[in-house]
Amino acid sequence: MREGFDPERSLWDAIAVELRRQRELHGLSVTQLATRLHVDRSTVSRYEHGHRKLDFGVARLLDQIWDLNGLLARLVRFASVTDHGDWFTGLIDFEKDASMHRVWETLVVPGLLQTPDYARALIAIGKADLEFTLEQRLSRQATVFEQSPPPRISVILNWVALEQPVGSRDVMKGQLAHLLELGERPQVDIRVMEKEAGEHMGLDGSFRLLAVGDRDMAFSSSPERGRLVLEPPDVREYAVRYDQISNMAAPTGASRRLIEQAMEQ
Known part of the structure; x- marks a missing residue:
């Protein structure tokens, strides 16, 4: 994880944890999810380990794939307007x-x-x-x-x-x-x-x-x-x-x- 990673204090870190939870819940490996998103494996890994913030478009796509009723997109929207200092x-x-x-x-x-x-x-x-x-x-x-x-x-x-x-x-x-x-x-x-x-x-x-x-x-x-x-x-x-x-x-x-x-x- 990124140094200082803390899902209890950072909404972006909480999103990373939820992304990994959803991936494992749906029985996908990092490589399999990367294939479905048309990105490389390292991008998914960076999302999950807090080194890269989840893109809004990717969040919406995941909501559709996993039928999450807009959960990830809402979380990303809230996180993006929060001054959390981790820009x-x-x-x-x-x-x-x-x-x-x-x-x-x-x-x-x-x-x-x-x-x-x-x-x-x-x-x-x-x-x-x-x-x-x-x-x-x-x-x-x-x-x-x-x-x-x-x-x-x-x-x-x-x-x-x-x-x-x-x-x-x-x-x-x-x-x-x-x-x-x-x-x-x-x-x-x-x-x-x-x-x-x-x-x-x-x-x-x-x-x-x-x-x-x-x-x-x-x-x-x-x-x-x-x-x-x-x-x-x-x-x-x-x-x-x-x-x-x-x-x-x-x-x-x-x-x-x-x-x-x-x-x-």
């Missing part, structure tokens, strides 16, 4: 399969675009396992950018992210140069919300939107905790918010000039 398991799985990333960041450069030096300086604040966390972040970057075909990445940075010092002056200069370099890739679009924009919908926090297969999902950020949002009506609210922020952000060319000016300063 990272699902986010990594979805992130590596996403064909589109839309990111709004209010304070710092998002992890997907960070240089190793910038990430190290940021992670070092209050983190005991710095090297492990850094390696994990860089690995996630590689997984996203090395996809074939590469995903579409659209990032809007609040002006604060360009001016907030993280690490030394050289670290900041290297990070800003990295943003300009990434922005030259055809699948990457980096824009800036200017200070002059005033108040807007994005001031209440950072978030991300991911397109995975034929569905969209959102991830709402907060310190040490976060929440995956999987229900379509809730995801649409984040998509509308992103569009409103996008309408106020500077165009790509003007945004590049803002990043260049920040480098000069």
Whole structure:
């Protein structure tokens, strides 16, 4: 089981236990269930051991196969809207399969675009396992950018992210140069919300939107905790918010000039 696995405290862990109970109740091996779901054996194993959250579509399919009257789908729906602090398991799985990333960041450069030096300086604040966390972040970057075909990445940075010092002056200069370099890739679009924009919908926090297969999902950020949002009506609210922020952000060319000016300063 995943370290910290506890079905008494985590609804996702309780779902994993129920999935295994239902599989055994219906006399199926892990391999047999994987075949019926058209996934590999390791996916079912990760579901049952708490390393991957049960997908809503898979939950609905299992409800139909086992005639559970929507039990698993309801549990997944409840778990997805619960701020239980265990968001990272699902986010990594979805992130590596996403064909589109839309990111709004209010304070710092998002992890997907960070240089190793910038990430190290940021992670070092209050983190005991710095090297492990850094390696994990860089690995996630590689997984996203090395996809074939590469995903579409659209990032809007609040002006604060360009001016907030993280690490030394050289670290900041290297990070800003990295943003300009990434922005030259055809699948990457980096824009800036200017200070002059005033108040807007994005001031209440950072978030991300991911397109995975034929569905969209959102991830709402907060310190040490976060929440995956999987229900379509809730995801649409984040998509509308992103569009409103996008309408106020500077165009790509003007945004590049803002990043260049920040480098000069």
